[in-house]
Amino acid sequence: MSLYDDAVLVLKEYEGQPELRDLYLEHLAAHPDAMYKPCQSGHITGSALVIDPAGGRVLLTLHKKLGIWLQMGGHCEPEDTTLAGAALREAVEESGIASGLTLLPGGPVRLDRHPIPAPCNWHLDVQYAALAPADAVAEISEESLDLRWFRYEEVAAAADTSVVRLMEATRARL
DSSP states (O other): OOHHHHHHHHHHHOOSOHHHHHHHHHHHHHOTTTTSTTOTTOEEEEEEEEEETTTTEEEEEEETTTOSEEOEEEEOOTTOOSHHHHHHHHHHHHHOOOSOOEEOSSSOSEEEEEEOOTTOOEEEEEEEEEEOOTTOOOOOOTTEEEEEEEEGGGHHHHBOHHHHHHHHHHHHHO
C-alpha cells in the first residue's frame, strides 16, 4: 500500500471532525501529489504531540522558522510508508528521544488545517499523540530553536490554540 493509499484509509476511518476530514479527502482526490511538499495547493503533514502522562507534561519545540511553540511534526518523506509512521518519525527526529516513543492507539487525535507561506498555501496536518516514557530525555534538533517540557496547565500560555486543542483531545483519549 502506498503512503497516499494509507492516508486515504486513515482519513476514511477517522470519525472526528467530519467536515475537515471530508475536505482532506477531497484534496487528496484532486491532488495525487498531496502527500509531499511540492504540492503547492496544500499538502498532508504528520505531527505528534509528545506527552508524558505520568509526569503531566508535553514536549514542545520552538519552531525555527515560525518562532512559536508547536508539537513535533512536518512533511512526509518518500521513505514513509504510513502516515502514522511519518508522524512518529518526525516526533523521534525533533524530540531527540531515540527510544520508547509509541503512538497513542486509535489513530489520529485531531486534524488541523493551517495556512503557510507561499509557494504552498496550506498544511493539512494529521495529528497523533506519542507517549513518552517517564524517564525520556529530550535533545534539541537542528529544526528547533528550543525544546521544552511544559506542564499541562502551562501550554495555553505558551502555544497557540491548535496545540491546546491537540493536548485536550489527547488527554481526553488517555
